[in-house]
């Protein structure tokens with residue numbers, strides 16, 4: 001058995017010189033993610049959710065031809081540097097919900113594309129609206145030996161619980177049995193999600209949804225698997241044969257950009273007692289519901305009830321977002337230590353202190369202990385780590 005760090009929701013800004021995810025940085029490219037961003041962050045595995053774009057699949061094929069990637073017999077693609085690429089497709093269902101299907105092979109990507117082709121406007125672009133229902137996509141994923149996952153399940157605009165339903169069971173009925181994996185999204189954590197009853201049997205993922213290189217791995221998972229391939233990932237996410245998610249690492253939900261309700265009229269994040277569905281300042285009911293507020297509305301329990309097998313959730317913040325760490329300090333640290341996850345998780349504070357000074361070592365210590373002060377995000381604005389939140 002081996003323990004692997006994985007970020008399973010990364011977008012592609014451009015491929016074959018053309019835009020894929022319009023809102024993403026053009027520099028966010030397949031080769032860069034695999035050969036630069038992943039090793040720098042310390043990720044063993046990356047899930048590319050734009051693999052269904054015809055531009056991206058063409059690049060995967062090109063890398064296979066060049067030997068920069070090798071397709072594994074048990075699914076997945078291994079790079080020369082040992083990074084495992086998991087291909088995936090994030091799309092928007094007819095209902096407006098974002099879903100991800102992780103697919104094992106090049107052939108399955110082609111099968112996915114064949115189905116999607118006549119149902120989207122543009123086969124090159126990321127996260128297209130597909131003329132297919134959630135249930136159609138669940139079935140498609142299952143027919144293609146994929147792993148189905150609701151993306152950022154609680155976000156107001158595109159999350160399944162954020163915009164579609166209070167109870168999956170009421171919409172999906174029996175078919176809820178196909179739902180095994182849920183992505184928490186930046187604005188939620190395990191404590192929040194475990195206030196729902198129907199997802200107790202689900203595996204939770206904490207992924208970055210990165211639209212730029214620096215955000216790759218801003219959230220990640222530690223996975224226990226037999227070896228690096230798709231079949232093992234499937235076992236891991238199904239919590240089978242000793243494979244499982246060992247831990248989730250994510251930003252404090254308050255840092256997420258949809259954590260609390262937001263009034264566009266007042267341009268204000270509302271921090272009053274949740275749930276806020278009406279602006280207390282102007283009475284506006286057209287607010288952007290916060291993820292926390294939404295969970296308070298739909299929850300079954302007043303406090304989290306974790307199933308026994310639920311792994312711990314650790315609050316982590318990318319080094320670049322910590323107070324006092326600018327590009328210079330960041331590069332200095334990465335020049336000495338192997339990668340960012342090592343720095344966040346393991347490197348001795350004394351050693352960090354010798355390179356970057358005591359204040360920065362103390363900030364990293366406080367992050368490890370979950371002791372940094374935070375002001376909440378909402379309505380599309382990220383929360384912030386408070387400047388002098390570090391207790392020296």
Ligand SMILES: [Zn+2]
Nearest residue numbers: 090098151158
């Ligand atoms: Zn999405």
Ligand SMILES: [Zn+2]
Nearest residue numbers: 009049090209
């Ligand atoms: Zn996404």
